[in-house]
Amino acid sequence: MMKSMIDDKRIEIELLDWVPIPPGLKDGPSDQTIPKRKLKNWLLVLQSRQIPCRSEKRNDKWQLLVPVDQYQNACQELQQYEIENRNWPPPPPVERKLHENTTSTIWIFILLAIFHNITRQQTNLFGYQPVNWFELGNAHTEKILQGEWWRLITALTLHSGVLHLLSNIALGGIFMVRLCRLLGSGRAWFLVLCAGTLGNFLNALVQSPDHRSIGASTAVFGAVGLLATINMLHFRSNLRHRWPLPIAAALGLLALLGAGGENTDIGAHLFGFVSGIGLGLMADYFIRGFKHPWEQVNKGLAFLSATLVLAVWWIALK
Secondary structure, three states: OHHHHHHHHHHHHHHHHEEEOOOOOOOOOOOOOOOHHHHHHHHHHHHHOOOOOEEEEEOOEEEEEEEHHHHHHHHHHHHHHHHHOOOOOOOOOOOOOOOOOHHHHHHHHHHHHHHHHHHOOOOOEOOEOOOOHHHHHOOOHHHHHOOOOOHHHHHHHOOOOHHHHHHHHHHHHHHHHHHHHHHOHHHHHHHHHHHHHHHHHHHHHHOOOOOOOOOOHHHHHHHHHHHHHHHHHHOHHHHHHHOOHHHHHHHHHHHHHOOOOOOOOHHHHHHHHHHHHHHHHHHHHHHHOOOOOHHHHHHHHHHHHHHHHHHHHHHHHO
16 A cells, blocks of 8 residues: 555656646647647657657647756747748649640651751752751851851751660650640740750850760750759749759759760750750749730740741751
């Protein structure tokens, strides 16, 4: 009997040494229970601050207990945690209106393949017998810097062989289908064309005068940069401190796919990627303040892109 009384007394003393944290973090009695998710988070907060704590279930209600001498300190830490995490997680961003433009993307790649076959034929045009497409259209650094600016674009339409062409179509198709669905074909292809052109120009500034390059891969990695930037900006509130993740993932892809191979032009890939990021930031700024119907703009940009490619080859051939 005496032993039982001593044990009961010991339990009462232990209970007095530990006090429950009120669910509202305000002094005073409270009959409310702490939700399990909040209880788990609060335990982690106090443990990270090295404040002794434990959870108990009393009368079917969960409580968070701390030593009496740590009560005020624990409440202050938890109040600070709740203030910093107010309205978290943020609401998901407004869902984008997706454009179904897979067919147009496929047709563009088909035209690129047809043009590749044309460049392999013996064709007589404008006094050239036959036309040396690669000599007229490659991104020759010295000639670009001397004023033959059209090479920045014509080089994007040339490929050294079937394998080179198919690799760009396969990789580019993955990103272009998604980019066209987000922006519409006109905007997407115009921005990618600009990214490829700017990437070739930046590459020409750092390469030796006799450097030559061809291929759509500069534009493909421009599409990677554009897509990463658009996703980063669209989900920046949800990513919070992890907002660079889409760019980091795209950099990993660049390192994996854009830095290998004996004839790989790493500079063109890198500058295409960087150009895509820059154009993505600019496009987001202008899009937010743009009030005109995007359907008309997309049609106009699609026509402009096609006209520009035809015009530069006309200049190159003439």
